[in-house]
Every structure is written in structure tokens, then in C-alpha cells.
Amino acid sequence: MAEKKETESAEKTTTAKKTTAKSSGAKASTAKAAADKAEKVVEKASEKAEAVAEKAEETVKKTAAKAAEEKPAAKASSAKSSKTPEKPYSTAGAMERRIGAIICWVLAIVCEIFAICLYTGKLEITFMKTTIALVILIVVDLILVIIGSLLWKKANHIDPASKKNKLKFFLWNNMGVIACIVAFLPFIIVILTDKENKDPQMKKIAGIAAAIALVIGVLFSIEWSPISQEEKTAQVQYSEHVYYTQWGKKYHLYEDCSHINNSDSKTEASVEEAINHGCNGVCKTCAGKYAAANPGQSYFDIQDAVEGGTN
Numbered sequence: 001m002a003e004k005k006e007t008e009s010a011e012k013t014t015t016a017k018k019t020t021a022k023s024s025g026a027k028a029s030t031a032k033a034a035a036d037k038a039e040k041v042v043e044k045a046s047e048k049a050e051a052v053a054e055k056a057e058e059t060v061k062k063t064a065a066k067a068a069e070e071k072p073a074a075k076a077s078s079a080k081s082s083k084t085p086e087k088p089y090s091t092a093g094a095m096e097r098r099i100g101a102i103i104c105w106v107l108a109i110v111c112e113i114f115a116i117c118l119y120t121g122k123l124e125i126t127f128m129k130t131t132i133a134l135v136i137l138i139v140v141d142l143i144l145v146i147i148g149s150l151l152w153k154k155a156n157h158i159d160p161a162s163k164k165n166k167l168k169f170f171l172w173n174n175m176g177v178i179a180c181i182v183a184f185l186p187f188i189i190v191i192l193t194d195k196e197n198k199d200p201q202m203k204k205i206a207g208i209a210a211a212i213a214l215v216i217g218v219l220f221s222i223e224w225s226p227i228s229q230e231e232k233t234a235q236v237q238y239s240e241h242v243y244y245t246q247w248g249k250k251y252h253l254y255e256d257c258s259h260i261n262n263s264d265s266k267t268e269a270s271v272e273e274a275i276n277h278g279c280n281g282v283c284k285t286c287a288g289k290y291a292a293a294n295p296g297q298s299y300f301d302i303q304d305a306v307e308g309g310t311n
């Protein structure tokens with residue numbers, strides 16, 4: 001408002017000056033008026049600039065105050081994350097394997113979608129029989145599911161989920177089975193609910209192939225030797241030389257243990273390496289032998305191994 005009045009008065013003065021200039025007819029006074037005008041414009045501009053600067057400063061102050069408010073929260077969260085104890089084993093490679101597994105499963109589901117489209121006639125191919133194409137798609141689907149599950153299970157042994165979060169622990173150990181079911185069951189349902197039955201032979205072959213693939217996929221996807229973050233942490237602190245075999249769920253303390261005596265795939269390793277390979281605990285025979293040979297000294301989870309362990 002004040003600015004407007006100023007402008008008005010300024011304009012009035014200018015007009016007045018202009019009239020004076022006109023009446024006198026002197027060029028010099030016109031120049032003076034122009035100079036005055038320019039000065040006013042500059043003054044106004046600088047006033048405006050000052051106002052803008054003030055506003056900007058206010059905004060900066062407000063943002064700073066907000067940031068200061070948020071800082072304690074950020075500090076608290078960082079303190080939380082630093083509270084979780086560092087894992088006594090390397091988790092390198094786990095994330096890459098999980099990403100690889102998810103990519104495989106997504107591709108497997110894409111195969112299934114193609115198979116459903118082919119079966120229902122939404123998609124047609126001319127270069128081969130639909131039944132053969134369906135079987136090929138089911139096989140590729142199965143291979144992708146299995147690769148995904150093997151990658152996922154390996155990641156679970158490198159970086160196991162904590163038992164404290166029951167849902168996550170369940171999901172992490174059963175993700176392969178879930179992916180397998182998603183990758184086959186909808187297709188099987190489409191076949192089973194197909195009332196038109198245009199091609200009975202195709203229905204039979206595709207149905208049986210998909211059912212077999214589902215069973216094989218689930219068997220490969222089941223986590224046969226689940227391990228938790230807590231179990232791995234407890235075990236890797238022992239650096240004894242252990243032995244594992246290609247498919248064994250338990251690692252062994254003695255090379256001549258009867259369970260691995262005849263195995264060709266016996267590998268000497270650290271506990272961490274044995275767990276990463278797929279083991280989830282110590283062999284109960286070995287743990288018992290160790291307890292007998294070392295009275296008073298308890299091997300870490302002999303009791304667990306003796307009570308609930310298998311070979």
C-alpha cells in the first residue's frame with residue numbers, strides 16, 4: 001500500500017516535472033526528469049530485492065529449524081542400526097544371488113503366461129505344434145524355477161534370516177516353494193478347468209508335464225537344511241577344521257566319520273564355508289565323539305546336535 005502511494009506520488013511529481021519541462025521547453029530538465037525516474041526505478045528495484053532477500057532468509061531459517069527438528073530422529077535411527085551386532089561372517093554375494101533368484105522366478109512366470117496364452121488360443125504359433133511348444137515352455141519354466149531356488153537357498157546360507165522375525169524367517173525359507181507354486185499352479189488350474197477340451201491329447205500331455213514339473217520344482221525348492229542368523233552366528237565362532245559332502249546337511253568334525261567315510265565329495269573347510277555350502281549344523285555322531293574324547297569341554301551345540309540333529 002505504501003509502495004503504491006509512493007508510486008502515485010512519484011508519478012505525480014514526474015508529471016509535474018514533465019509539465020514544467022514542457023512549459024519551459026528546456027531539454028536539460030527533461031533529461032533531469034528521466035534521470036529522476038531512473039533513480040526511482042532503481043530504488044524500487046532495490047527495495048523489492050531487499051524484500052525478496054528477507055523472504056529467502058526467512059525460508060532458509062525455517063528449513064534449518066525443520067532440519068534441526070528432524071536431526072534427532074535421524075540420529076536415533078542411526079543409533080538403532082548401529083545397535084544390531086555385526087555378523088561374525090561375511091555376507092558377500094548374498095544380495096546378488098537373491099536378485100538373480102528373483103529374475104529367474106519372474107522369467108519363469110513369463111514362461112507360464114506364454115504357456116497359458118498358447119493353451120487358451122490367445123496366442124498362436126505356426127512353426128511348431130502347440131503341444132510341443134507347451135512342453136518346451138514347461139521345461140524352461142522348471143529350469144528357471146530350480147536355478148532361482150538354488151540361488152535363493154545359497155543366499156539363505158550365506159546371509160540367513162533372523163529367527164526373531166518369524167514371518168521373514170518363514171518367507172525366506174519357503175520363498176522357493178512359493179515361487180514354484182506361482183510358476184505352475186495357475187497353468188495347471190487353467191488346464192483342469194478347461195471345459196471346451198478342443199484338443200484332449202494336448203490337455204493330457206500339458207497337464208501331466210506341468211504336474212510333474214510342479215512336483216520336481218517343489219522338491220528342489222524346499223529348504224532341507226534351514227539355518228537362522230542366530231544359529232550361524234553361534235557356530236562360526238568355532239574355527240575347527242570340518243568336513244562336508246556335496247549333499248550332506250551336517251558337517252563333520254572327523255574326516256573318518258562313518259557318515260562320510262565312503263564319500264567322494266568330502267571337502268575340508270571352515271564352519272562358515274560348510275554352512276555357506278548348505279550345511280546347517282554339526283553331525284551328531286561327530287559331536288558325540290568329540291564330547292567323549294574331551295571330557296569337560298563342550299563342543300558348541302553338541303546338545304542341540306545330539307537331540308535334534310540328523311546326518
Ligand SMILES: [Zn+2]
Binds near residue numbers: 251257259283285286
Ligand atoms: Zn560326522
